[in-house]
Amino acid sequence: MAAVIVRRRRGPVGAAGAGDPKSMARKPADLAVMLGQVLTPPAIADRMVDALGARTPGSTARILDPAVGPGTLPIAIQRRGWGGPEDQYFMRDIDAEMVAACRDGVAHRNVDLVQADYLVEDHSGYFDYAILNPPWVRQEWIAKKDLYRDTLQQRYDLVVPGTANLYVYFLVRVVHDLKPGGRFVAVTYDSWKATRYGQWLMQFLVRNCEDLLMQDIHHQPFEGRLVDATIISGTRRRSPAPEEDTRSRVTPPAGYARLGDLVESQRGLRLKQASFFMTSLAVPGATPFVKKLKGARGYALPSNHSEWALLAENQENPGAIELEVERRLAKALREPDANKSVLTWFHERPTTWSTHRPAPRAPILFNYYIRNAPRHIRSDGRAYADNFYGITPRGTPVDAVIALLNSTQVRSALCAHARNQGNGLRKLQLFEYRDVVVPDWTKFPSSAIARLRDLGASLVSGSDNSSAVLELVDHTIDGVLRGSLRPDRRSP
Ligand SMILES: C[S@@+](CC[C@H](N)C(=O)[O-])C[C@H]1O[C@@H](n2cnc3c(N)ncnc32)[C@H](O)[C@@H]1O
Incomplete structure (x- = not known):
């Protein structure tokens, strides 16, 4: 049965990271809350096991639960008949009482169960599967936040947002600890979608995983918690997403899309030498142009925005533009040091030096x-x-x-x-x-x-x-x- 475990406070967990700013104003008094100990209801645990996908008959697997608690998820694996006799279970929990409960609950011959902080271990690329309900702990209460952040930066060049909840670190670590092609299933509260660090996590997952799926579970399934849940599952990419590929390289989960599929986006016009072609006086025939938004606040271009460019594209008054360009060229020739770039064009491309591609x-x-x-x-x-x-x-x-x-x-x-x-x-x-x-x-x-x-x-x-x-x-x-x-x- 789902339960929030309430015990008396036993002091801080782990050494405090140096320089961690702490808001202790509403720090929870009991250890269970400090450790994010909210157990998975059996019905959700079963759905999570199903989301691990079909097993190849006769295969053996290394299975990770990095926040195992009393063994809720490995027990569900056995209940569903998903596991094999030769599988290896690798389980961690920072709380000795949880580890003891798990030892009693999970009956299997290949069990590596240790009381430890999973986030300071390193098992990169080792597991076939991971299943987890990671601890949900606000950033102010994460005693070793600096250490966890430094580790991810040094090991994977990842800068986790400082506001990130503890479960973000678990998911990032778990994906890295899977073999390429390895699968994970995790359950989190659904409120992550609206947070800045949740969006960071989403980008991390779409870059690093295939088959990403997020299933929303409504009706507040965690006992005593007024929140809905999301089951996130995915497969670690077999090869990294190509960096410069402008075609779709990520598969967004249901309900999400790549920005490139929702809007057209186009880079602006590069002027050959901005100081030469820009004008703030409306030279007849000049093209209204935006280069600098200095001082513009708000969400609209100010109607009195006063930048124009001398682009030979406005057919209404091409003569006026040509005249102004000639006048500026004569001045540039007298001041070559300040006009190197446009004069290079002028000398090397005498017929096209003052033309630009059509401005978007x-x-x-x-x-x-x-x-x-x-x-x-x-x-x-x-x-x-x-x-x-x-x-x-x-x-x-x-x-x-x-x-x-x-x-x-x-x-x-x-x-x-x-x-x-x-x-x-x-x-x-x-x-x-x-x-x-x-x-x-x-x-x-x-x-x-x-x-x-x-x-x-x-x-x-x-x-x-x-x-x-x-x-x-x-x-x-x-x-x-x-x-x-x-x-x-x-x-x-
Ligand atoms: C949300 S509970 C999940 C328990 C169980 N897996 C379940 O699904 O019911 C998270 C567990 O992570 C443990 N935990 C918290 N911080 C940890 C850490 N740094 N390393 C390993 N386990 C941790 C807690 O003690 C707790 O048992």
Whole structure:
């Protein structure tokens, strides 16, 4: 029977990591809560065993449960008749009482059961299967957080978000401890989908696993916990996902999609020498252009944005552009040091030096150099420079997509893919942007899309309280993900 084990407090678990900021304000008083000891109900344990998949007849397997408790999941394996007599069970629990209970409960000849902190061990690439209900412990209460984070960074070059719950470390470690082609099944609370670190975990899983499946379990299955659950299963990739492949290289789980499948995305125009071709005075025939968004706050390009570019594409007044380009060329020839790049073009390509490819236009712009929170802004459709990706939704109203792209869920997913450039700056390449996995809004009910469209319109119009609007956006998306707003089958 599912139970929350309540015992008297026995002191801290493990050594505190140096320099760990701690909020002890609501630190739980009993050890069971500190160790995330919430047992899996038998019906869910059985479903998890089934999700491990069919066994090859006669095969033997190394099976890991890194947070075994009293043996709930290995016992379910035996109850379902899934295991074989020669299988090897590898089980860990940090709590001696759990280990003792497990020793009594799991009857098998090949058992490696030790009281230990699984997260400080190393079994990379060793197991065929892993099954787990990882401990759910808030980041403030993880005594060895620094050690766990350092280990993952040094061993796998992974930077787990500092806010991550303890179960995130378990899932990352378990995937690495599987052989390529090995399978895992885990159960977690469903609230992870709405968190920043949950989105980080999602990106980690889609990059490292095939056949990723998330099954939502409603009706608060954990006794004494007012939360729903998700069973996550997957197979460790046999070969790493190719880095620069712009075609689909990740298979999002049900209910999620690659951003590249939901929107068109295109890099902006690279000017041959920005200082030469940009103009802030509206030279007759110049093309409205966005290069810098200095001072622009909010979620729309300011209507008085005053950048233009001298692009030989506007047929209404080509003469005026040519005249201005000639005037600037004469000046550049007098100041060659400040105009090296454009003069090189002029000398090497005398007929095409002042022409550019057609400038792209899009209703949404995204600056892929990220300093704080990544922001998507509504554009009036003018041409844009190569520090932006232009985004055109496929089928979904633009304002709804503005709301979605600025939600915590999508922002967190974008951050999880961005690479550090130093000095607090991160960058997201176009192929990485397209591969970010986000809630599949084409499956959202039309009522949720209508709500998001209104909220997006409010962001674009410069609502005084955009953070309150964004909270409503998150809430709406969360409602769909948790199933309180049932998806309908709108096609994109
Ligand atoms: C959510 S319970 C799951 C127990 C059991 N597997 C089940 O499904 O019913 C998580 C277990 O992980 C153990 N645990 C917590 N931190 C651990 C660590 N660092 N290493 C190993 N086990 C740990 C707890 O003592 C607890 O028994």
